Amino acid sequence: MRRLFQFHGGVHLKEHKKDAMSQPVQAARMPKQLVLPLQQHIGAPAEAIVTAGDKVSKGQLIARPGSAISAPVHASSSGTVAAISEHPVSHPSHLNAPCIIIDTDGEDRWCTDRHPVANYHELPPEKIREHIRDAGIVGMGGAGFPAHIKLNPDDHVVDTLILNGAECEPYITCDEMLLRERALEVIAGLRIMRYALQAKRCIIGIENNKAVAFHVLQEQVRNTGADFIEVIQVPTVYPTGGEKQLIRVLTGKEVPAGGLPLDIGVVCHNVGTAYAVYRAIELAEPLISRYVTIAGSVAHARNLEVLIGTPVIDLIEECGGNRNTLSRVILGGPMMGTALHNVTAPVTKTTNCILVNSTVGDVPLPSRDKHAMPCIRCGNCAIACPIDLLPQQLYWYARAKDFDKVQDYHLFDCIECGCCDYVCPSQIPLVHYFRYAKTEIWAQQHEKTLADIARERHQFREQRLERDKREKQERHKKKRAALKPAGNAASKEDEAKKAAIQAAMDRAKTKRESNGIEPKNTQSLTAEQQQKINEADARRAELKNSPTNKQDVQRDLLQDNNP
């Protein structure tokens, strides 16, 4: 018997799991329309390669990965692309997202271009990862990280590959049903994953409240004779299904803060991902369907195998829910799920559960009070926190918008599991405060980055102007310096010019002096006029010579001028 470890805190939750497991999993009804968001994973959104009006067949690639960290999208069934447009999806922001909308034709016709891998051992691990990438497989436990990246050991040696079948949230039973019904396929998928990672050993971790799944799996593992696979039951404590928590319980190791499980030689995948890997490699089926639990205020809570892109409301109605009395629809579990603002949003690759709340009948979720009381610092949150944070301090500083202090208390190590919130006697929406603080800090950092870029640009421009000015000056200086040696010739020329100017000026001067005053309006006069002028001049000369008073002269002049 393997020694198990514990993580700090956690809470014991009422399971509510029996209802949905009362009947075997069946395929959900074919929806009239499939809505396939381009972003169903962590990373860059996929890029659509079809246009409205295109005929598509089941499994056909309709959007290719947008970057290295991305995943393609495939048509879940055959039909016609109706539109590529914004459509409501499950997102806390309530924003619409670009989706490929397909009108199904009901034929469910597979595309013909499929190539199953007959013997994966013959292919190198990179090829396997390529197949997995091309099948659009992402982490199906909820996070949706592209699986081919998580199956790449890089230069690490992977000691343990953990398959996460803990499924610790209440109501959700899709993984348990998958393990009960498809244990063989999950084990096959696990072996392919082990090959891709070149991992030494594998552990399948299951919570000890899933006795049936555990025994089925154990028997199948024994049948396959894979001695490197261990099936281990772990205590039922929320959030054992968290990656870091499960790794801690099974190996006793802690994933370093800010690091990856790979850093300690561990890789953890969801059981659903293993099943998808099996289908992709052995059957050449891309990820186009998954197991989904529909639970809560519906007449028949159950698990269905659902085509990715099926609108949530179709599934609720298929299970006997009433669209007119819905009050809250949660995608995911009650602890970490997102409440939908629009039930036409589709099931995506990461949707494991649809939890329905209605205004009539039993309301399955005892929610916290709308009016929170002040924090009394009881510390229940710190006792429950699986990361060993002090949520009461985080809350205090988040409320005060002291974003420095809130990071000192390790805000970014919070996994938003909701344990603190669940046990808070003041019924404070703690996780909400933490999300708020995180987004505020991200926004501030984003702004800071933008400001830094702007400042850099400004500084660069200043520098450039300064440099241009300097260069210009230097150019001028150089030019002048270049002109200097040829200066003598130039000065001679100048002197010649100057001399010519001087000569002209001298000529004008002598001319002026020799001509005396030569008013221009006396140039063309009649003889009579000339005579008068001469007379006047004579008088003027006379006056100049005879010393008479000025008045007389003036009078005479006046007389002269007024004939």
Added chain:
Amino acid sequence: MNLDTPSSPHIHSGINITGIMVRVCLALVPAIIAYTWFFGWGLCINILIAVGTALCAEALMLRIRQRPIAPFLADGSAVLTGVLLAFCLPPFSPWWITVMGTAFAIIVAKQLYGGLGYNPFNPAMVGYVMLLISFPLEMTQWVPPNIVNQLQIGFLDTLNIIFTGSFPYSLNIDALSMATPLDTVKTELGLNLTVSEIMRGNAIFGDFGGVGWEWVGNWVLLGGVWLIYKRIITWHIPLAVMGSLFVISFFFFMLDPDTYASPMFHLFSGATLLAAFFIATDPVSASTTPRGRIFYGIGIGILIYVIRTWGSYPDGVAFAVLLMNMAAPTIDYYTQPRVFGYKKGNTNENPRRGQN
């Protein structure tokens, strides 16, 4: 279709502040019954006066501060403050002592600091210390156990004593009252008697502490253990208070059993157990990290002993709690737990700071 879209988690354990306060009050019920058995109806009447005053003062202050009244009255914190303060007062205290202490506790120590969740000091202890300093005479008029039974002072007689100060059989409080065991030890040690002489020569001493007091202590202990079992409080503070008091008193007792009272005497006398389980564990004013709570409790235990042994007051519980209340934020700061994924002692170095 109007869908509700709150932030996760979507479920809650259902626990609330009222539930906590009610359970703490319930845990005190056996001790209150024992107290009443030995010391008469005084405590019950004091509790009624104190709770009434606490609720009125709380409502008044909430109204002045323009806060919603109903939810804060219903949270039960004012009721608990009243009950705890009444538990610390001499059973035949005049009514105005109780009223003044409680009003001071609620108005000054709690509401002026911002109400529930914001008071740095334990309101009941602030009220108690105010009374102890302002009315030392009234605060030391304790009656010996069983005297109410011997004299057959009934409920109406007690009411009469508390509200008018007139005793039956033309007795008076001076004739009735006598020192508490802690007080007796303190005074008579000053008269150069040894502890064993003091204990032998006085009928108020029982097996460990005082007659009657011990039994009240037992029931307080039981109530406290129930609170730990119910996860209303954690074991850290009570164990640290009792443990440190035991260790320090054991050390001095071993050094000189004639001058220093036994550890059991210290544990079962005065308000030690009440403080350990009900007063020091007040979440608002106590330390809140698991390790911090241990340091906080140890501080209280040591201070209780120091004040009792070398201070001028016979009991030091209230002062010890208030002094450690002051230290709580600092203790919290230095006792942060190691966060998951960090190396030991390296918690302040934060690789995730400013990440993502």
